[in-house]
Amino acid sequence: MGIIAWILIGLIAGAIAKALTPGKDPGGCLVTMVIGIVGGLLGGWLGKVIFGVHSINGFFSLSTWIAAIVGSVIVLLLYRAVTGRSR
Numbered sequence: 001m002g003i004i005a006w007i008l009i010g011l012i013a014g015a016i017a018k019a020l021t022p023g024k025d026p027g028g029c030l031v032t033m034v035i036g037i038v039g040g041l042l043g044g045w046l047g048k049v050i051f052g053v054h055s056i057n058g059f060f061s062l063s064t065w066i067a068a069i070v071g072s073v074i075v076l077l078l079y080r081a082v083t084g085r086s087r
Contacts, residue, residue, distance in 0.1 A: 002049045007037060009042075009064065009065070009068050010033065010035075010037030010039065010072075010086050011036050011037070013036045013039055013043075013069045013071070014034075014037070014072050014076075015036065015037020015062025016030060017036065017073045017076045018076065020073060021076055023080075024047075027079070031079070035072055036072050037075050039068060039070075040067070040071055041074040043067035043069070044064070044067050046070075046071065047063070
């Protein structure tokens with residue numbers, strides 16, 4: 001997949017991660033985009049390392065989206081912990 005596809009998946013995955021995690025979120029739209037992109041990359045890497053699967057099969061693959069969303073939720077929770085705001 002190209003970098004444009006990663007950015008698009010990251011944007012959507014970051015928004016979904018914010019919707020899935022309860023509480024007030026620190027940051028605005030830009031933070032959501034960065035969290036989504038980093039989370040998508042983290043999710044793909046974790047899927048490959050932990051489960052030994054190639055989770056990035058294509059833009060419309062379910063495993064790609066699940067990996068990106070799970071990674072985005074992890075990054076969002078880490079970001080909340082670092083910024084010190086409550087959930």
